[in-house]
Structures are given as structure tokens and as C-alpha cells.
Amino acid sequence: MAEGLVLSIDGMGGDHAPDIVVEGVDIVARRRSGVRFLVHGDAARLGALMDRYPDAKAVSEIVPAEKAIGMEMKASQALRQGKGSSLWNAVAAVENGQAHAVVSAGNTGAYMAIAMFRLRTMEGVHRPALAARWPHAKGGYTVILDVGANVEADGEQLVEFAIMGEAFQRAVSGKERPSVALLNVGAEEQKGHEEIRAAAQLIRDSGVDLDFRGFVEGDDISKGTVDVVVTDGFTGNIALKTGEGTARLVGQLLRESLTSGPLAQLGALIAYPALKKLRARMDPGTFNGALFLGLNGLVVKSHGSASGSGYAAAIGVAEKMARSHYREEIASKLARVSRAPAPAKVEDAN
């Protein structure tokens, strides 16, 4: 790996694989950033595609895999039967030190299960988390985690998520000191679940180096109130999907409005460049690439229905993470938290 960055790609994962995968690799290849790719999957299909994308071909090595894991396969089944699949081999390339990070648009549950099984969690991490980005009103992206790796999280896990999410945000945005908050039903200290209040106390007591801002509410994700929003995987998954659903609904209503008559259509035609810019801003493709945090290896998940440019965005996340000091930062902060004294119990009478 001395010759620069190598990324391991699951060529067969996703709704439109392998076509959009190779298209995404090609987009990145044309930037000439020196990244090389190991593309796992059906050698015949991938080879034929590469012939159509010479830039991708020039920086890729096709690694034949005998099978692919379907989008509907259960995680437990993928663990039993997945060996030799493009997804399995793509993850194994990171484990074996052949690549710096892996990217797949395939079956999320299978991907998480195989990545956890092969790469294991980092020391000091109880459970990995899936971190996604969401556009906000100030022009950047809020990192939100966990968006679905676990359905529950206790106070300690939320603290780990905070540390991992902050390092992720720094690596992808270049922001020196991202601010962090816990997602809650109100900003007041006494609000919410016990786990969340415990996590807030734990972060404050640990003395870990975080710009911690306490609690934020659901609408703060789009406002960009803080850079990193931390929550359990149940709440985070539902928040993210509710946001995605709403953005899709508004987009649909906008299209309906602007095709509702000749005047509306004319207006839309004239305003087309501006509307196109709006669309790009809210297009999940532009902020595609969720990171599976807390493993001994960089694991990036692309949306299953990503386009070629969306897939390129996910590769971009893998590239930025691989060039960052993300894992060293996490490791040192986690060590600090685990060394912190247990918080004193507050007692009524003394």
C-alpha cells in the first residue's frame, strides 16, 4: 500500500450495480487523485463495463467473486452463506491490509454483519454506529448518528457515538472543532430519557475534549445548530427517514405545482438553472456515503439507489476518511473516557 490510497469496492452491491459502481469509480478516476481500486464481482460484467470507462479501467483491478449478496438476504444468512461474495471479499481486502477502506451500496444488514464479523470493533467501543450526513440551512452538513446500527443505546454508548461522530465530521468537512449535541425533545437539562441525561452528564464529567452543547431538537438537524447530532439507532433511523420522506414530498409537490399549467411551466423553464441548483443541494447523491463507525477498518455505505455521481460521493467519503487521523483521534479520546472516574451519585441528604 506504499504507492498511495487503495479502495476496495463491492462491484455488485446496490440497486443499479455494477453499472453505477463503475460509473462512480470513473468519476473519481478522472480527478487523478492517485486513488487505486480493487473492484470485486462478476469479472465478465465488470470487464465489459470497464471497457466503456477507460479512466476507471486504468486505476482498477477486477477481483473476481463467484457470487453476490441480494438486497433481501437476512444478515444471519449473509454471515452463513456470504463467503466468497463480492461484499465479503471487499470487506476482507480491508482486513487483509490490501485496501484502506471499503465501499458498498449493497444490503445494509448483511454489510454491517459481515463488517463487524471480519473487522471487529475497536478497543473501547461497545457497539459500532452508522453515521450519515444531512444538509442544513447554513450551507454545510450535519452529521447524525446512530442512524440504525443498534435499536438501543445507553449513556456510555452515546458518549462513544459523540466521540466517533465528531472525528467523522472533522475528517469529512475539515472543520477543526465540530460542535456536538444529543438529540432530545427539548433543550432543557431535565428533559428526555434517563439514558440521554446520563450521557450528557458523562460527557461533562469525563473531561473529554469535545465542544459539547447539551441537547438539541429534531428541527435543529436542518438548522445546523450543531455539527454533530447524537442519538440511538432507533430514533436516528426514524428521524433521518422522516426527513428524507419530507424532502421527497416537497420535491414532488414542487414538480406538481410547476407542471400544473402553461404559466407555471413557463416560469419553471425560466427559473430552471436556479431550480436545478436547489435540486442538487437536496439530492441525496451529493451527501451520499454513511460511515459505519467504530470498527478496525473504514466501512462506507452508499445509498442502494445511488446514481454514478452519488456513488462517487460515497467514494469521496472513504477517501477523506482514509487520509484523516480519524482512528487515532477516536482511540485517544475513548481511552480518556474509560480512564475518567465514575460520576459521583448525587445524594439528597449531604
Added chain:
Amino acid sequence: MAEGLVLSIDGMGGDHAPDIVVEGVDIVARRRSGVRFLVHGDAARLGALMDRYPDAKAVSEIVPAEKAIGMEMKASQALRQGKGSSLWNAVAAVENGQAHAVVSAGNTGAYMAIAMFRLRTMEGVHRPALAARWPHAKGGYTVILDVGANVEADGEQLVEFAIMGEAFQRAVSGKERPSVALLNVGAEEQKGHEEIRAAAQLIRDSGVDLDFRGFVEGDDISKGTVDVVVTDGFTGNIALKTGEGTARLVGQLLRESLTSGPLAQLGALIAYPALKKLRARMDPGTFNGALFLGLNGLVVKSHGSASGSGYAAAIGVAEKMARSHYREEIASKLARVSRAPAPAKVEDAN
């Protein structure tokens, strides 16, 4: 109350009270639907406003209240010090049988606490819930509850929420048999928290008359997959606020795009009527009016920042609920659930 519907109004609650409250009453009054209003609050200010809104004045009685509860007052403080306030008196009018329902845009926590204290929960209801509506792609509104009355809910409570939410949707939409589902991180049976899986089983075992569709995900709220989405108050609050935040963000980006240059502005001007229709559809004012379900009395919460037409929408919810058989329906279904045999425990060995 023999002479028709009477609604009790907190004249002083909300960011723009009492002005928008009287404006909202006036909008409803001009429909001549025979509703009369008891408007509680500062008699001098309300009287002066009524002089400007003669339609409101003709159907309203001003009930002087010596004070108002501020938006920042804590619920516990409101319970101790709130007696004699416009909010307190507005709720008491329902308790005393002087009005069929109460509407306030005031402090949510104080409103819930006072309403629970004065009206008490219905027999068979463990905890009340706050139900809101959200526009969906099929043209109607999804009812979602609980959006913040409780931070947790066990299986039994979720079943009660399902029953109450279904009756609410029928009363406001006129839909004969609204479909119901539980909010989860996946549609598969084995997904999510134990409480949710228990609730799904409980609904199926109880034999209660509901069109129950199992689990839905966050994006189904905007898709309109089912008519009623049931969840705990923590998740529901965060989902609703995340959706609101996203809608606001897209609206802001759209405005920015359409004012970004002369061509964009021209296009927007030509498409203005279509854009205005879109705005009305996503304007929280048009679906304003959350219902605090499960109390011995109808309690409607308006957004604190509602406009006059938004407030009129909340009054419309109170009117529809008061003319419905909602409480009788809930009472009979709850009785059925509580009579249902406890679900048998599944045992491995026999």
C-alpha cells in the same frame, strides 16, 4: 349547551395572542356554522380587538381572566400558580360543562399539566397522548401520535394510542376506517424495540376492530402509507420536528434559488400562483391543531406561532371533534382491549 356548539378559547396563549386568536375566531365566525365562543383573557384588550372584528364579537362572550401563563413557565409552576389564568379558566369551562372543547396556542407543558389535572384521563387510558397531522403525498394528512405527551410508552400504551389515533383520524378526515401502523426501523416482524413488537402482538391478539397494518418506517409518514402512525412521545416528537425542520429548509432553499438572479426572479413571478399553492399545502397553518387525546374533554393545541388562519384551522379541529362520536368509540374499544385475555407466553419446550 342546548343551543349548539360552544368552544372555550384561551385568548392570551401563543406568540401573537390575543390578536391572532380573535382573528382566528373571526374567520370561523364568518362561516356561520352556529359555533359560539367563550374567550378567556384580558377583557380590555379582547374587547378592543372584538370591536375590530364584528363577526367574532357577535358570537363571542369575553370571560375576564386576571392573568396569563407565559410561554416559558414550567408545568409544575403553572399547576401551582396558574389558577385564574386564561388557560386555566379555558380548560375549566370544559370541565364545568360550559363548553364542548378548549383551544389554546399557549405553553404546551402548562396546557397539558392543567388539562390533565382538571379533566383527568378517561377510564381505560393509562396516559394521554398528543396527536398531530402531517401532509402526505396522496393529498391527505397522516395522524401521528404521541408527539410529546410522554417520553416513553409500553406495549399497552401504544395499543391505546392506536385506538385513540384511529378515532381522531376518522373524526377529522371523515374516513370510515383509517389504517393504523406502528413506527419502526423496518417493516419486518422481528425489527425494533421489544415494546413495539409487544404492541403489535397485543393489537392482533385483542381482536379490537382496527385496520392494523403492522410496522411502517419514517418516510411512510410523508408517503401516506397508512392513515395513523403510532409511536412513543420521544420518537414522535423528534420525527415531527425533523420533518418540520426539513420542510422549512427546503422552503428556504427554494426562496434563495428563486431570488438568486433576474431570470430566477422572473420565473418565480410567472409561476407565482403555482408556488403559492405549494406553500399553502406545506404551511403548518393549514393542518394546525394537535389533539390531546385520552382526557375527559376535548383539548386542542394550536402552534404557538400560528397565524389567524392557522388558529382557525385549530378551531376547526375542535369543532369536528366535538361533533363526532370520538369519545364513545374510544371508550368501547378500550373496554374491549382490557377484556381481552392476556397474551399467552410462548414457551420453548411445549
